Amino acid sequence: MPRPGRNTYSDQKPPYSYISLTAMAIQSSPEKMLPLSEIYKFIMDRFPYYRENTQRWQNSLRHNLSFNDCFIKIPRRPDQPGKGSFWALHPSCGDMFENGSFLRRRKRFKVLKSDHLAPSKPSDAAQYLQQQAKLRLSALAASGTHLPPMSTYNLGVSQPSSFKHPFAIENIIAREYKMPGGLAFSTMQPMPAAYPLSNQLTSVGSPIGAGWPHMYSSTMIDTATSISMAGGDYSVSAYGVPIKPLCHGGQTLPAIPVPIKPTPAAVPALSALPALLPNSAPSLSPTSPQTATSQSSPATPSDTLTGPSVLLSVAVH
DNA sequence: CTGTGTTTAGCAGAAC
DNA sequence: GTTCTGCTAAACACAG
Numbered sequence: 001m002p003r004p005g006r007n008t009y010s011d012q013k014p015p016y017s018y019i020s021l022t023a024m025a026i027q028s029s030p031e032k033m034l035p036l037s038e039i040y041k042f043i044m045d046r047f048p049y050y051r052e053n054t055q056r057w058q059n060s061l062r063h064n065l066s067f068n069d070c071f072i073k074i075p076r077r078p079d080q081p082g083k084g085s086f087w088a089l090h091p092s093c094g095d096m097f098e099n100g101s102f103l104r105r106r107k108r109f110k111v112l113k114s115d116h117l118a119p120s121k122p123s124d125a126a127q128y129l130q131q132q133a134k135l136r137l138s139a140l141a142a143s144g145t146h147l148p149p150m151s152t153y154n155l156g157v158s159q160p161s162s163f164k165h166p167f168a169i170e171n172i173i174a175r176e177y178k179m180p181g182g183l184a185f186s187t188m189q190p191m192p193a194a195y196p197l198s199n200q201l202t203s204v205g206s207p208i209g210a211g212w213p214h215m216y217s218s219t220m221i222d223t224a225t226s227i228s229m230a231g232g233d234y235s236v237s238a239y240g241v242p243i244k245p246l247c248h249g250g251q252t253l254p255a256i257p258v259p260i261k262p263t264p265a266a267v268p269a270l271s272a273l274p275a276l277l278p279n280s281a282p283s284l285s286p287t288s289p290q291t292a293t294s295q296s297s298p299a300t301p302s303d304t305l306t307g308p309s310v311l312l313s314v315a316v317h
Numbered sequence: 318c319t320g321t322g323t324t325t326a327g328c329a330g331a332a333c
Numbered sequence: 334g335t336t337c338t339g340c341t342a343a344a345c346a347c348a349g
Contacts, residue, residue, distance in 0.1 A: 017339060036321065060340060066323050073322085083349055084321045 013049045018057070018064045021047070022071065026089050033074050033088035036062065 016024070025042035026034050034042070040058060043050045050057055065071045065087055074086040 019339080056341070059342075062322065063324085063341085064339085065321095081349085083319085 014047050018061045019068060019070065021050075022061060022064060022087070023089055026071075026087060031086075033086040035076075035082065035086050036065070036084050039087065 025039040070090045
């Protein structure tokens with residue numbers, strides 16, 4: 001098996017699909033969402049192969065973003081002018097990749113409109129978001145300080161150990177950002193919330209609670225780097241590990257992306273968020289990760305939610 | 318004009 | 334053999 005270069009894939013095409021690459025980019029961002037241009041940048045920064053023929057692969061990438069239900073579009077807020085929207089991973093898309101590896105996707109992610117609890121109707125979407133806003137605020141009020149690190153996936157339930165599939169996005173990203181020189185990237189820090197909602201859903205859907213024990217944890221990174229992958233080497237020498245660290249068995253966690261495509265009504269719902277979260281203007285800047293964490297709320301912790309795992313489904317066909 | 322987003326189509330390879 | 338996934342190309346519309 002041809003082995004990529006020591007530090008990168010060099011000019012070889014990485015063994016990742018565009019879906020995987022896009023998911024990596026999105027996952028790498030503190031807010032779990034990126035504009036298209038940043039996704040381009042992420043890919044080009046890390047995979048020299050994609051510094052050429054940009055028109056070709058970027059077209060394909062855009063195609064994937066639009067075509068695949070696992071990517072959802074998030075409108076820019078008025079105070080964030082610019083072209084295009086932000087893109088995020090669908091809350092339930094973590095199960096797409098076989099064994100948690102981004103090398104292969106076995107299930108095509110598809111939003112099922114028939115999900116009775118999914119916010120498929122405009123009113124449902126708005127209500128759902130408001131519920132999540134309440135929930136998050138109540139968690140903030142309860143904790144008083146920091147939010148737990150944010151993740152798209154509920155990793156703490158089905159995979160309590162710290163091990164991650166070498167090609168799971170956490171490992172890939174963490175490996176990328178763990179600078180040997182000591183400069184850790186923002187993924188090593190607690191995840192700020194893109195939109196300060198459903199983070200605490202972990203505590204709703206899981207008895208584990210609000211922690212993300214192995215997301216970007218040092219243990220996880222050590223594990224990853226120990227599997228011949230240190231230094232950003234995208235080695236493929238040890239990816240056959242039967243583990244499924246991503247959201248699994250219905251245990252999923254929305255990262256708050258407000259799906260435009262599956263639920264068009266989410267746009268007005270999203271725009272209503274600032275009203276729900278005074279002074280907590282959800283920051284998209286990695287430099288202000290705690291923007292949304294300093295607020296308390298009159299929302300009561302008794303607010304309940306059915307749980308994220310029932311929102312959407314991964315369809316196999 | 319350029320970048321972004323959507324859609325359609327065709328093809329190849331892998332999985333079932 | 335069929336189905337599914339992924340890649341590529343192309344056309345078009347829209348927004349900044």
